[in-house]
Amino acid sequence: MGRKVTLSTCSLNQWSLDFDGNCARILKSIEIAKSKGSKYRLGPELEICGYGCADHFLESDTQLHCFQVLRDLLESPVTQDIICDVGMPVMHRNVRYNCRVIFLNKKILLIRPKMAMANNGNYRELRWFSPWTKPRHVEEYFLPRRLQVVTEQESVPFGDGVLATKDTCIGSEICAELWSPRSPHIDMGLDGVEIFTNASASHHQLRKADQRVNLITSATSKSGGVYMLANQKGCDGDRLYYDGCAMIAVNGNITAQGTQFSLDDVDVVTATLDLEDVRSYRGYYCHPHMEYESKPVHRLKVNFSLSDAEDTYLPSHEPIEWRFHTAEEEISLGPACWLWDYLRRSGQAGFLLPLSGGVDSSSTACIVFSMCHLICEAVQAGNAQVLSDVQRVVSDVSYSPQDPRELCGRLFTTCYMASQNSSQETCACSRDLAAQIGSTHINLNIDMAVKGILGIFSVVTGKWPQFRANGGSSRENLALQNVQARIRMVLAYLFAQLSLWARGKPGGLLVLGSANVDESLMGYFTKYDCSSADINPIGGISKSDLQSFLQYCVDRFQLTALKSVMAAPPTAELEPLCDGKVSQTDEADMGMTYSELSVIGRLRKISMCGPYNMFCKLLHMWRDAMSPSEIAAKVKRFFRMYSVNRHKMTTVTPAYHAENYSPDDNRFDLRPFLYNTDWSLQFRCIDSEVSQVEAETGTGN
Template identity: 30%
Template sequence: MKLIKVAGGELNQIPLDWDHNKQNILDSIEDAKKQQVSMLCLPELCITGYGCEDAFYSTGVHQMALEVLHELLPATKGIVVSVGLPLVYQNRVFNAAALLVDGEIAGFVAKRYLAGNGIHYEPRWFTPWTEGAVGEVSFEYYDLPEKFQKKVYPIGELFFEVDGVRIGFEICEDAWVANRPGRNLYAYGVDVILNPSASHFAFGKLEVRKRFVMEGSRAYGTVYVYANLLGNEAGRAIYDGGVVIASVGQLRAISERLTFHDYKVTSAVVDVDLGRLEKFQSSSFEHITKESGHHICIKDYKFPEAKLEAYERDEASWEFSETLQEEEFARAEVLGLFDYMRKSYSKGFVVSLSGGADSSAIVSLIWLMVQMGIKQLGMDGFKKKLFYFKEIQEASTEAEIVNALLTTAYQPTENSGDVTWNAAKSLAEAVNAKFYRLDVNNVFKEYIRIVEESIERPLTWEQDDLALQNIQARVRAPSVWMLANINGALLLSTSNRSEAAVGYATMDGDTSGGLSPIAGIDKAFLRQWLVWLEKEGVDRNLTIPALKFVNDQQPTAELRPQDSKQTDEGDLMPYDLLDEIEGAAIRDKKMPVECYSIMRYKFPQYSSEQLKGWITKFFRLWSRNQWKRERYAPSFHLDDKNLDPKTWCRFPILSGGFNRELRMLEELKD
């Protein structure tokens, strides 16, 4: 048996924070050595951070990445480690992984398939490596130590042989395509495939990753080590970590995802000979004989033999239990909020707490952030990550920490009611948030007076409905911005994705804020999630019973007089229908007539005229409100229905508004 201990490390990095990123890498290497790991795979672009955007063009960034790479070498004595960085070769920038062996650089493998869809924009910065190409790179033109400058290193479609073990790479997207590099690595007889990744969180994505790791290890007869970034790295994307290690189709280790740690190393003992046996027995194995230029052999390093008892331990205990979508949402959001707060050095959050579903969901998530963060890190560890926040250092309980970092305000006008007041007050008390009642009615009335005097006529609901609604939402923004400024805190926008789709939000009102944490999730799911958190909760014990006062309501903006009995669905359409239309029209790019056919099948309870009217309303509102979506504060990416125009869903601000397509819908005969 050829037993070695391999590991993947998940790292919570920050773009261009060289010292922070370097320390996480060093700490993970030290942890791996303590676990007696022989081979450690670290995430894609972990030296620079993945989300550097156009800074990847900077020669200064390339220089600094190489400096950090050089500084890491001493720590790799006695271990094999892969680290990711941008690398210049022939005046092009490549997304590369460096294999470091016993304190030396063995070579670089560059990514062949660049992620250029959805939130990823790699082809803007990087050049894809040509299949089969190899070359040499040197660093004499950088201001680096002389020894580092004078060496020439191999780069390209390489595999490495260390102590007789052949090691190859698939870098993130490489494994998600049909013609994945693993096919060539199989032909080279590779024993271990390392996959350094920066794969963002999305609902259900873990199952896809597990499939390509396990199937890759089975099909190619290898050990497969997948390592991913962790946390809210650059603002919008949340990385869920999740090391996966498989051997010849069998899962050997999988780590818990979405944790609050700076780094985490997950290891497994594997038998390299099992993969070789698969290759011996495979009649389809086609060996490539032209290995010159591809094969880097390192003869003067020996892997320590791993222990047999570690290899034979109970694999079932390694499996991290799957989570419901509701819990996935909670874990992703709380990690995103925590990292955004601490990496921006914000002293907590401010939320305009209306007593409705959206703001209540955000307040609940912040409470969960504290509970889950302290459970994972301990009180001291949680406070250490917020070292800059004096009030947190002085707190001694979870309730005191929530009170220190969460400020809420209920901001009524004459159109607000007791139901929302009681819901907001009850929730704030239940989570121990600071809670203020900031009555903005006088400000609302004063704006009306000023404008009425100027235009020389009274404003009425019959003639000025939209203006009167919007000014109420807007007068709430200055006071909560003021609280945020007083506290040095982050104001959170409370608008959701369903509202963003149809523009049912007030610019400079409920869209005000530096971060919009729920703009990537639809209203129907939020309402379902709040009921779940009230009654079931995370780990079956983190619940907020006070959410009953929120969940018993029909969502309403409370911007018209109370006798109008205003509701969101009355203004728009049923939320479940809205979300289905949005998915068909925006995600799936269906035209109005096609959407109608789908909705007739899914919602037979509504008449033909109702569905046509709602679909027409959706397309009209979608088209005229792109400018609002362009102005939303940064939001978290959670699934493939995101509407963020900066990262996922581009649409022209000015367009024909589907006029011809909607005429076709109107003229359609059932």
């Protein structure tokens, strides 16, 4: 009858500028799609070169190598008899575009440029690409000679067109266009396009997956149709982790779901769908609203059918229920996959973590342990690529990981760096957790190094600074804390470089940081201390989410040592103990709780609040718990500390992006780092509002 179509979309773990590896993964995905009977294969955004090339997009080499890979794809027998939709940059009339190149049997059918750029938060597409500003318009693009030889085409269509096959009509969207208020699928659907494709590079963020699913289901529930989403996966070479989630939907229902977190480099999702379901849906729900008054879409005829003449007994896919991960599961899986990609591509032999016994470093340790679980599961499932990568990392071609604890001992070194200000409780927490996850654990004392550095200072100045508890000034107290923190960073890198050498093993270790997003927001850490590391898997995660994550690890991995970690108040342990007990806590130092800081962070970044507007919002949010004066004091303290410490963001360790109020200066939060910390006019407005509210409510002192 010719009404059922089999389609494939995919998630690929592409790596920026890894042209050979990227090409191999593209070909593998096409091969899998064909083996499942697909006639159309969709890949992720800019898959030939990798999405995260950044300013390499400005180099002519990048486009040259993309065309070389495209030629290899066109000539490969794997790509024959299936419509292939791949992504790469293309320069047309000296303007660079982010494009889809759609081809069939060595003929390029259409080059479709992106029309809506992603240009906020983590994305800077307008720095490298121009949007196509001519909807439903197609021009002539003259192919490079190296492609003309293969395709026997001098020129091909370039622009906003759709493919009209013998049995249906297919239109493209690219990533951010789905999120646009006027998405192209709206006009395409009104003009009879039945299959929509979206090649995406959408990064993981906690609690974000439901947004994608809702956008895609709503896109096809309004006017019917089939929607295919392909997505990048893995660490493309930067802070972001792309979490796959390739999917296919029809008439508002998901019919096929890819993995969100896995170590597979290639994940192909295939579904067989009945086009008559789309036509019946539109005829029932959309008639007579399918009338279309705008300029019709530009159809390009393709002498090819996605369906077979005899498909009566071919089963079609039924709707499925999407399974969403909890936030705790996302923290366990996303950063773990990111760490594995970073490790296997860095050429290093494992990780080293300064494990203090607190919530943050313990969370980082648990993420590494989760990574080891994922590796063992992948190997047991027959993933040859993961096995090969593990063997290369541990320098043992006969090794096959079976037990996560044993693997953790090979890949992970933890180090407790005690001082005279460290408590027995944190030392025990660090030791017990290391024993339960199986890491190679080191205990050392930094007092000798601290005294050596202070001795040098004393010889030069004739003075020996003292802690506040011993009669010293606040300047002395802060300097003594910072010396301890910075020595830990130096020792962390020393042991990362030489601990394997000392054990007679090859390679070095990547140093992991463990400052959370709330501490970074407030600047509550020492510049160039042990938060200064190679990478930080929790740098975009809030303290409250990390505490919930630790409870998840107790339940999921039976890491009972974490119960003591969670019970202890967060502390830096940089000031003297009082009767052997911790006298310094993080929340007391910051002047606010971590939960309060998360609220402030969201208001600052997501709601774009300055000091006065933030105070006005918090006045209503916190009115039952605090007086206007107390709220004003917290707002002022935050903005003073934020502006005093903003310079630290210029050196913050590259961190896994997980929270959308991250203060990461390098990509996400483009604010100054030198402020007038008085905030004079802003704070006067707050004071005026406090006086007025207290006068009206009678809450003043």
